[in-house]
Each structure stands twice: as structure tokens, then as C-alpha cells.
Amino acid sequence: MAVETQVFHRRPYRGSHTVTRVVGPASIAALVTAFAVLWLLARPRGDGGPFVGQLIGAEGVLLMSMGLVLISTLRWVEQFFDGIDKAAVWHRRVAIAGTILIGVHIATTGNRHPTHLGPTLGTIGIVGLATLTVWAIAPRWRSLTPRRLRQPVERLMETPAVQLVGRWVGGYGLWRGFHRLTGIFLAFGFVHGVMDSTVFGSQLLRWSYLVAGGVGIAFYLYRELLARHFAHTHDYEVSSVEPIDDASFEIWLRPLGERFAFRPGQFALVNLEARDGWHRHPFTIASGSQEKEVRITVRALGDFTSSIGELVEPGMPAVISSPQGHFDYTRGTERQVWVAGGIGVSPMLSWLRSAAPDGLPHRVDFFYTARGPAPLADEVAHLADHHDELRLHLIDTAASPRLTAEHILETAGTEPRELSAFLCGPEQMVSTLQRELVRAGVKPANVHREYYNLR
Missing domain, CATH: 2.40.30.10 (Translation factors)
Structure with missing residues (x-):
């Protein structure tokens, strides 16, 4: 089913016509690379085995510290990563990568003369971080399971024992409370490195490590002890x-x-x-x-x-608390497509409720897809009728094929590089459409999405 307004008038769009360049992810890669180069240049003479293992562990600490900076709730972090939702996604990515590197370090690096307490602190740190990592990615087990194994894994997940464990550990409140211990586990691993590293005859290496871990722990303490006093509620x-x-x-x-x-x-x-x-x-x-x-x-x-x-x-x-996110159609071009899946229509409802007449871009094709009757479809259609620039396409996937980038571009009828796309809905749908649109020629910087599943 498609609902379309048939009359189009060329009116000036008063949007910002700007696209924010997201420098956050590039900065992460640059810092990791620069840290490795610094350590290689300052490498002490001697056996390379311990040095490589300790470099891997130090990189893991650096990544974990970055993860703590990303969830510090500071406004400049949100600006740097184009929204706190994207910062949370990168927090998860660098935390997983950091935990893996620390695990590799522990598995491959030994110290012939360890301190009495150092190994114990390192073990507590990696066990805690590994537990948090598994707990964080567990809700996404379907997307992580190879297609050949998905059916037997689904049967396993439906067994009473697994269901019982899932109900106990699957609560958001319990996970969030345990997640707040991330900085503590990092501190254990960090102190282990300070106590047991064999390459700290180099003051440059020592101070680079102290800064890498100390910054993350400082941001963690800020969030846990001070951030609530600065929050505007x-x-x-x-x-x-x-x-x-x-x-x-x-x-x-x-x-x-x-x-x-x-x-x-x-x-x-x-x-x-x-x-x-x-x-x-x-x-x-x-x-x-x-x-x-x-x-x-x-x-x-x-x-x-x-x-x-x-x-x-x-x-x-x-x-x-203070509003977050940069999911804003005024950052797009004159030709736009909006795609909402199910209850992911929420930000588009806010856009339509807020936009003044003639306030939308020159033309917007709004695809609203759901399996069965779409939530709030009548209200969406009513709001769409107030904007001549907008065409609404309601898609029931129970009776029609799923929405594809090919169908979106064919309906929009414009060059992909002139188009901006705004996507919100189930993660698998949004990720698939994002990849398809970029492959079809839409500029990556012009594809915007909201990550509302912050965990």
C-alpha cells in the first residue's frame, strides 16, 4: 500500500545543508597506530618476545581507556562522534577489541620474576572484562552465529536451562549495574602492567602507558563520582x-x-x-x-x-536528562528518503509534528515498513497530508516483499549521489539498507541512522 501526495511545489528548504564529518573513528585508528609506532621507536634492546606481548597488552589498555572516554557523557564526546548513540557503538567495539588484546597478552606473555600481587590483579581484570564482553554481545547472538549453525543454536537457546539463565542475567538493570565496574576491572589490569612490565626501563614507554591507562581511569571516576552533579535534568x-x-x-x-x-x-x-x-x-x-x-x-x-x-x-x-543524538533531517540534501521500521517511526513523527509548512526539503520519499498493520500508521498519514513535499509509502511485509535499496532509489527517481537517507528501525534492516544504499552510489556521509539499541 502506498499513500502519496500528488502535488509538488519547489519551495526553498531552510535546512543547514551540511554534513558533519565524523572524525571520531579515524582518531581512534590514529591513536592506536601512533601508540604502536611510539613503542616500536622506543623499544629497549633485548628479547623481542616479551616486548611484543607487552605492546599488545598496552594497546588493549589504550583501547579500554578510549571506551571509558566514549561513555563519559561529556558533550564534546557526543559532538566528536556525531551523537552519543554512535559513541556508545564505538565504546562497545573498542572495549571488545581491547579485551581480546589483553587476553592475547596474558596468554602469550610471561614474566620470570612477577610480583606477588601483579598476576592476581591481571587475572581479576581479564575475567571481569571478558565477562562484560560476552554479556554485552549475548543479545546479538543471532547476527554473530554463522548461518549453518543458526538452527541448532536456536534450539539450544530455547531449552529450559538456557531460558532460565537468560531470565536471570538478561535484565538490563543487572547488566547496567555490572557494566559500571568496567573501570575497576581496567584498573586491576592497568596496575598489573605497572607492577610486572619488563620494558619500563624506558621512561618514554612507562609514561606513555601511564597516560594511556590513567586517562581512561580518570574519565571513569568522573562519570561515576561527578557527572551526576553536572547533569541538567x-x-x-x-x-x-x-x-x-x-x-x-x-x-x-x-x-x-x-x-x-x-x-x-x-x-x-x-x-x-x-x-x-x-x-x-x-x-x-x-x-x-x-x-x-x-x-x-x-x-x-x-x-x-x-x-x-x-x-x-x-x-x-x-x-x-539532557537530549542526545544528531538524527536530524535538516543536515541532509534537498532530495531525501526516510525509512522507518515499526516503532522506529518515532523520530520521523517528531520531525513531522515540528516542521512548519514548506519546512521540509524539496522532496522526501518516506518509506514506512512493518509486518502487518504499522503502528501509528493513521497518524503518520494524517501528518504527511500536511506536507506537499512528502510522499508516504506504507509497506506491509506480510503481503509485499521487504524493502530494498533498489526499490528506494527507483521510487525516489534521482541520482544516488544527490540523495540523503535517514534510517531508523530494527538493527538488521537498517544495517542491510545502509550497505545496499552505499553500494548503489549514495555517499556514506549522506546515510544517517539512529542506534537506539545502545547496549
């Missing part, structure tokens, strides 16, 4: 909780004091009190920026969100 209360469908809810929050200001398309960390206590989750904002109340849409995916209709009711308090 707003007091709200729940005004309504309404089901959207069998697996989604809509929550409206009314301000109790200063109104929460945000840009359309952003998300915020919401501390929400429920019958079983307080819960802290990132939620994309679906309301317009000019509306007094804040509206969030919730998909029943986790332990808390799956029971939100039973746990949350009007009158319960909520605290909203």
Missing part, C-alpha cells in the same frame, strides 16, 4: 500510558517545572518510576518540539519495557 510525571498494539506503548509525560527542550529526532535518558522501582532507559522522543508534553513510544523488547503497561500508570514521577 527536568522533573515530569506520567499523564497517560496507552497501548499502540500488542507489543508497543505510548507514554505522555507532563512537566512539573521547567519544560524539556530538544531538537526533533533526538532521544533522552528517562528515569521512570514504576511499581517495582526506578528504571533508566534511552527513549526516542516522538512529540513535536513545540508541544508542552513529551511523548515517548516504547517497544516491548526488554525486561522492563515488556511489562511497561502493567508497571507504569498516570501520576508516577519521571526525570528526563
